[in-house]
Amino acid sequence: MTTETIFREYRPSDAERSDRSAGDRLRHREKVRESIRENIADIIAEESIIGKDKDKVIKVPLRGIKEYRFIFGENTPGAAQGDGNAQPGQVVGKAGKDGQGQGEGQAGDRPGVDYYETDVTLEELIEIMFEDLELPNLERRALREIPSDRFAKRKGYRHVGIRVRLDKRRTARQRVMRQMASRKYENAAPADPSAPDAEAEERRFPFRKDDLRYKHLEIDTREESNAAVLCIMDTSGSMDTMKKYLARSFFFLLYQFIATRYRSVEIVFIAHHTEANEVTEEEFFHKGESGGTFISSGYQKALDIIAERYHPSLWNLYAFHCSDGDNFDSDNPAAIRAARELCGVCNLFGYGEIKPLGSRYYESSMLNVFRRLDAPNFQAVLIERKEDIWPSFKAFLSKDRVKE
Amino acid sequence: MANYEISDLAEWDKRIQEKAAAFGLDWYPQEFEICDHTGMLGYMAYSGMPSHYPHWSYGKAYEKLKTLYDYGVNGLPYEMVINSNPAIAYLMRDNTLLLQILTIAHVYGHNDFFKNNFTYKSTRADLTIERFKAHALRVRRYCEDPSIGIDKVERILDAGHALAFQCRRNLAIKKLGREEQVTRLIEAARPRTDPFSRIHARPEFREPDTHKTPIEPDEDVLLFIRDHNPFLAEWERDLLTIVDEETKYFLPMMETKIMNEGWASYWHKRIVESLDLDQGLHLEFIVRHNQVLRPIPGQINPYHLGFKIWEDLHRRHENPTPEEINKYGAPAKSGDEKIFEAREVERDSSFLRRYLTEELMREMDMFQYESRGDELVVDKVSDEEGWKSVKETLIKNVGAGSIPVIKVEDADFGHNRTLYLKHHHDGRDLQLEYAEKTIAFVHRLWGRETVLETTLQGKRSLLCFNDRGFSVRALK
Numbered sequence: 001m002t003t004e005t006i007f008r009e010y011r012p013s014d015a016e017r018s019d020r021s022a023g024d025r026l027r028h029r030e031k032v033r034e035s036i037r038e039n040i041a042d043i044i045a046e047e048s049i050i051g052k053d054k055d056k057v058i059k060v061p062l063r064g065i066k067e068y069r070f071i072f073g074e075n076t077p078g079a080a081q082g083d084g085n086a087q088p089g090q091v092v093g094k095a096g097k098d099g100q101g102q103g104e105g106q107a108g109d110r111p112g113v114d115y116y117e118t119d120v121t122l123e124e125l126i127e128i129m130f131e132d133l134e135l136p137n138l139e140r141r142a143l144r145e146i147p148s149d150r151f152a153k154r155k156g157y158r159h160v161g162i163r164v165r166l167d168k169r170r171t172a173r174q175r176v177m178r179q180m181a182s183r184k185y186e187n188a189a190p191a192d193p194s195a196p197d198a199e200a201e202e203r204r205f206p207f208r209k210d211d212l213r214y215k216h217l218e219i220d221t222r223e224e225s226n227a228a229v230l231c232i233m234d235t236s237g238s239m240d241t242m243k244k245y246l247a248r249s250f251f252f253l254l255y256q257f258i259a260t261r262y263r264s265v266e267i268v269f270i271a272h273h274t275e276a277n278e279v280t281e282e283e284f285f286h287k288g289e290s291g292g293t294f295i296s297s298g299y300q301k302a303l304d305i306i307a308e309r310y311h312p313s314l315w316n317l318y319a320f321h322c323s324d325g326d327n328f329d330s331d332n333p334a335a336i337r338a339a340r341e342l343c344g345v346c347n348l349f350g351y352g353e354i355k356p357l358g359s360r361y362y363e364s365s366m367l368n369v370f371r372r373l374d375a376p377n378f379q380a381v382l383i384e385r386k387e388d389i390w391p392s393f394k395a396f397l398s399k400d401r402v403k404e
Numbered sequence: 405m406a407n408y409e410i411s412d413l414a415e416w417d418k419r420i421q422e423k424a425a426a427f428g429l430d431w432y433p434q435e436f437e438i439c440d441h442t443g444m445l446g447y448m449a450y451s452g453m454p455s456h457y458p459h460w461s462y463g464k465a466y467e468k469l470k471t472l473y474d475y476g477v478n479g480l481p482y483e484m485v486i487n488s489n490p491a492i493a494y495l496m497r498d499n500t501l502l503l504q505i506l507t508i509a510h511v512y513g514h515n516d517f518f519k520n521n522f523t524y525k526s527t528r529a530d531l532t533i534e535r536f537k538a539h540a541l542r543v544r545r546y547c548e549d550p551s552i553g554i555d556k557v558e559r560i561l562d563a564g565h566a567l568a569f570q571c572r573r574n575l576a577i578k579k580l581g582r583e584e585q586v587t588r589l590i591e592a593a594r595p596r597t598d599p600f601s602r603i604h605a606r607p608e609f610r611e612p613d614t615h616k617t618p619i620e621p622d623e624d625v626l627l628f629i630r631d632h633n634p635f636l637a638e639w640e641r642d643l644l645t646i647v648d649e650e651t652k653y654f655l656p657m658m659e660t661k662i663m664n665e666g667w668a669s670y671w672h673k674r675i676v677e678s679l680d681l682d683q684g685l686h687l688e689f690i691v692r693h694n695q696v697l698r699p700i701p702g703q704i705n706p707y708h709l710g711f712k713i714w715e716d717l718h719r720r721h722e723n724p725t726p727e728e729i730n731k732y733g734a735p736a737k738s739g740d741e742k743i744f745e746a747r748e749v750e751r752d753s754s755f756l757r758r759y760l761t762e763e764l765m766r767e768m769d770m771f772q773y774e775s776r777g778d779e780l781v782v783d784k785v786s787d788e789e790g791w792k793s794v795k796e797t798l799i800k801n802v803g804a805g806s807i808p809v810i811k812v813e814d815a816d817f818g819h820n821r822t823l824y825l826k827h828h829h830d831g832r833d834l835q836l837e838y839a840e841k842t843i844a845f846v847h848r849l850w851g852r853e854t855v856l857e858t859t860l861q862g863k864r865s866l867l868c869f870n871d872r873g874f875s876v877r878a879l880k
Contacts (some may be wrong), residue, residue, distance in 0.1 A: 001432040002421040006490075009410050010438035010497045019442065021449055024463030027554075031460055067461055068841035069566045070808045072777055077783060079798035081709070082769035083701040086785050092702050092773050093780040234615040 031065045031214045033128060040129050042389055128258050129390075153218050155161045161214025170213035179205050182314035227316040228266040229258055230305065230346075232298045234323035236273040236292040243354045247322035248285055249389050250352055254320060255281070257397070268305055270393040272298030278305065294331045295323060295366065299338030303345070320396070322383075332369050343375035351380040408501040413797050423675045424512045430528065431515035433490035436508070440497050445469050446794075447494055451654065452486040452523035453536045457543035457646065459561050483507040487657065488532035502681075502688040509675040513668030516747075521663070523751050526575040532653070539646045546639050560640050564647035570625040571651055573804045621811035621826065624648070628812045629823075629849045636849075637678035644849070659751045659803040666710015667747055669697055670718075674757035675713075685880040699768065704798070712768060712791050717759050718743050752802040756826075760798075762791050772797045800830070808834055810856070823850045827858035834858050834877065836876075843869040 080092070157170060182205075231251050239247070258265050269284035270276055273291035278297045302319055310317055320343050327335060342349045353367050368382050381392035413436070424431070439447070449466035450456040472478040482503050485493035493511045495504055518524050528535075543561075547554045572579065580588065593612040596603055622628045630636065630644040657664070676689055697708045718739035720728055737745070746755065765786040772784040772794045784790035799805065811826040817824035823846065827834060839856065846869070847854045853870035857879065864879040 002418070002425050003431065005414070005417050005421070005433070006435040007410050007414055007417070008435065008437040010440065014443075019446070021446055021463050024449075024458050024460055025466055026463065027458075027460040028463035028467065065460075065464065066841070067464075067565060068838050069569065069847065070810055070827075070836045070842050072806070072808060073835035073839050074833070076832045077772050077774040077797050078780075078801055079770060079772050079794055080703050081699050081701060082771050082782075082785070084769050086769050086771040086782050088782050088785060088790075090782040091779045092771075092782055094778060275648070325609040 001132050028065070030138065035065055036125070036128055040125075044317065079112070100201070103115055123260075126260050130257050130260055154215055155218040156216045158216045159210070159211045159212065159214070161216065165215045165217065167213045167215050171211050173208070174211040174213060175205070178208070178211060191205065226266075226310075226314060227262065227318065228268060228310045229254070230268045230302045230317065230319040231255070232270045232272065232276075232302055232319060232321040233284065234273070234293060234295070234321075235271045235287075235289040236293040236326070238293060238324055238326040239354075242356050243324050244288065246354045246356070246383055246386065247352070249386070250322055250383065250393060252285065253389065253393050257393075259330075266310075268302075270298055270301050270305070272301065274322075276301035293323070293325045293327050294334075295321075296331050296334035296338045298323075299335065299342055303338060303341055306345055317346040318348050318350075319346045320352070322352045322354055323366065325353045327369075335366070336369055336373055339370065339373055339378070340375065343373065343378050347377060348396070349375070349378050351378070352383050352392055353380065354383050357384050382398060408504060411506070412501065413495075413504055416433070416855055417508055419679060420509050420512060420675055422507070423678050424516075424671070427671070427674065428740065429512060429671065430519060431491070431512055431518040432488075432519050434511065434515055435490050435492050437492065437494050438497050439494050441473070441480055444484065444494060444496055445473065447484055448481075452484050452492075452494070454492070454533060455537045455540045457540040458547070459543075459565070459567065460516075460558070470591075483511055485511045485514045486532065487524060487527060487529055487653075489519075489529040491515045491518065491529075492533075492865060498521050500688070502685045503692060505679070505681075505685070506672055506676055506689060506692055509672035510668045512675070513671035514664060516671070517660070517664050517667050520748050521574055521656070521660060521751075522749055523574075523659050527653050527656060535649065535653075539650065542642060542646065546643070549639075550641060557643065559848070560643045561647065563637070563848045566842050566845040567626045567629075567849075568647050568651040569655075569804070569807045570623065570810050571627070571648065571655070572623050573655075573809075574654060575655065579624075580620070582619060586614050589614060589619055591700075617815045618812055621813050623809070624809050625810065625812055625825070625846070626849075628815070629846070632815050633850055635851050657805065659753075660755075662704075662706040662710040662713075662752045662802060663747070663750060663755050664710070664716050665706045666712075669707050669711040670714040670743075709768070712764060713755070714743055716761065716764050717746065753799050753805060756799050756802065760795060762786070765791050765795065768863050770794050770798065800832075808832070813857075817855065820853065822853040822855060825854065825856040827856060829859040833860055836860070840869075840874045843874065845868055 086092075157167060232256065233247050233251060235244070255267065258267060267281075269279050270279060271279045271284060271287075271289065272294070273289055274294045274297060279287070279300065298321065306312065306315075306317060317386065339349065339351075351366070351370060353365060355365070367380055370378070379396060381388075381395055383389060383392050417434075417436075445466060447453075448469055449462045456462070458799055469478070473480060480496060482499055483492055483493055483495050491511070492512075493507075493515075494506055499507065520527060543557065546552045546557050589612045593607065593610065595607050617632065618628065626644050626648050630641050630648075636644075673693060676693075681689060697705070697711055699705055699708045720732070720739075721735040721737055721742045722739040724732075735742070746759065750758065768786075770786045770791075771782050772790070773780045774783045775781070780858040784793050787795050809830070810825050811828065812823065813826045814824040815821070825846070839858070843854055843856055846856075853868065855869075856865060858865055860876075866877045866879050868875050868877060
């Protein structure tokens with residue numbers, strides 16, 4: 001018995017239409033993004049992203065988008081085919097971390113082993129991270145310096161341009177002018193009367209390309225509010241590797257955030273121990289120093305820089321300070337005075353105290369000292385672990401704060 | 405570019421059909437569609453269905469397939485064929501003429517298997533395409549319904565997919581209704597007639613509980629929830645029905661993967677060899693055939709394993725060796741009779757159990773492995789002591805054997821409408837992270853506390869999920 005078979009030929013038009021998974025792919029990608037956003041605190045804690053290239057690819061574990069079902073765990077033996085001389089005890093592979101039966105090509109329509117990670121570049125990650133953060137309380141200050149493209153202003157007319165900017169009035173006038181000029185010329189040389197439609201010909205006087213006039217617009221750049229961010233970091237001897245790592249991670253996030261979201265915010269890096277210096281970005285993130293701690297020195301330096309370059313009536317100022325809080329007691333009054341002064345000139349002054357777990361019981365803390373400082377734009381957080389970096393960062397910058 | 409025309413394929417198809425008919429294959433009318441690689445990736449993501457309801461997991465599947473394809477990790481199949489009447493097969497446009505011939509012959513093998521194997525009887529191949537289309541329409545309608553929307557639909561579908569394979573394994577066995585189960589329960593409770601009842605103590609009569617739900621443990625978890633959670637909306641029930649219908653359509657394919665691929669490979673070989681190809685085509689055939697059927701060390705290639713068993717089964721009934729006659733008896737049927745019978749009445753687990761011989765296992769160097777620490781280590785090989793154990797392990801891992809058996813024991817546990825599930829432990833523990841997340845899905849659908857009895861590292865344990873979250877309790 002044979003049957004009639006139908007062959008349907010390949011048609012490229014069908015193939016173009018056949019991208020039917022587009023909707024589902026989009027939905028899946030949304031889920032991935034969502035999952036990344038939910039796990040950002042962990043990702044930042046796990047990855048050492050400081051000073052990494054923007055194109056660096058980070059493997060991000062995806063927790064939300066596995067397709068869970070009941071499966072067997074690790075004590076599940078499997079069977080497979082050997083190469084001809086399999087011996088007991090021979091190692092044949094790596095155990096799957098998720099114990100997913102290793103999916104040895106059995107079980108036809110069972111969805112294959114899930115993949116658990118996705119690659120994102122640092123840039124994408126930062127973009128997702130900073131989606132709903134911004135510099136709080138950004139105000140308009142007297143002089144504006146940050147340029148931003150605003151509406152366009154009319155400025156003259158040109159022969160070339162795009163159609164929508166065609167100035168009909170001027171174009172028509174150009175034509176009339178040309179017509180007048182040509183009539184003078186024609187009068188000089190009378191038309192041949194034998195031509196029957198000479199009159200009609202004379203009346204038709206089409207536009208030429210030369211007649212066209214376009215409005216010319218100039219993009220107006222308006223100066224936006226200026227902002228400067230002062231990053232103050234304690235680099236004294238008591239800041240051990242772990243503390244420095246936490247502080248730098250925090251500042252790195254801050255730096256990335258500003259660089260991503262604001263085109264021309266100025267950033268000042270200040271490193272201090274007993275005395276403070278303005279340093280370059282490179283030095284700030286990579287150099288270590290030692291010595292005692294005078295927190296006031298850092299603040300004083302910041303105040304000096306502000307006085308010198310960023311007058312508070314013209315600039316939105318943000319100061320962030322990270323330290324382990326192990327200040328010389330004698331410096332505390334000076335520190336709090338300087339801090340109060342900073343609060344007076346800055347939109348926001350944030351203090352992050354780095355206390356790796358446990359150490360806060362035997363080290364002195366500035367948190368207590370700063371408690372006396374009740375300025376509304378002062379905020380202090382405690383960073384104990386890597387996991388705290390993101391929440392504290394968010395506490396400083398989340399949009400919600402502004403609403404409160 | 406392809407070295408064939410559609411008319412060539414039609415010509416070859418005719419010749420292949422003649423040969424296949426002469427061999428006794430019996431198939432649904434066949435349709436072939438030529439597609440390119442994006443088309444094929446699309447069909448693969450949606451299990452070959454021309455229309456299918458939307459869900460993000462298919463987008464994920466597509467992305468994964470495409471990544472693997474783009475990086476050259478995986479190639480694409482030469483064909484894909486779905487179980488429907490008429491059967492629809494997709495052929496890759498870039499296949500050479502020989503590959504198309506091989507593939508067409510292969511497709512007729514699958515087609516014959518779909519039409520004749522007992523596991524597929526419940527799939528109603530006549531309605532496949534329409535049914536999937538209707539499912540798609542319904543799901544899309546729910547997504548577009550302003551009172552429902554895609555988020556709510558996904559909530560149910562995600563949970564439904566998680567439980568989809570917690571269903572009956574053998575669809576050929578009729579599921580009893582409640583009354584029949586009650587009758588059976590009462591029958592079983594009746595004391596057995598005892599010829600020595602005079603001298604035996606009268607057995608104590610235990611009244612059977614006929615008010616329990618379910619009467620007998622129910623493996624169709626999804627359907628059970630659909631029928632017994634009064635708080636599900638009509639559209640939610642419908643989504644669960646859709647998921648269940650699709651699973652039961654795909655289950656036979658899962659249950660006969662090795663047989664089915666082996667059968668199609670076995671027949672493409674016999675058909676193509678009988679076609680008298682010219683030398684060039686024949687050489688290419690040998691190369692391609694061996695590529696598809698090569699054993700993959702450290703894995704099971706279902707094409708290879710199935711093919712070997714079918715070939716061996718045929719040979720043992722045509723030219724048995726004296727030892728084989730000694731061991732298995734003289735064959736009562738011819739080779740063809742035997743294989744056609746087996747393709748109708750077996751599925752992978754029974755097929756392997758009955759026809760995978762010790763000799764064949766040794767020839768294929770089958771072994772059993774287990775994980776020790778981070779490594780998979782060979783545990784037993786197919787020698788005289790080990791082969792039975794290796795075979796048992798293999799059988800446990802094919803088809804639905806790779807899915808834990810979980811049954812609903814009680815829908816009103818502790819008179820609290822707690823859903824009591826029981827994992828029928830067979831030596832393999834559940835993966836705990838997955839179990840936790842999946843129970844959360846059961847809880848989402850059931851709406852009340854859900855518990856699962858299982859065994860973890862030799863200890864009976866109860867995994868609970870309620871409004872406060874997940875917890876594990878040890879049982880006595």
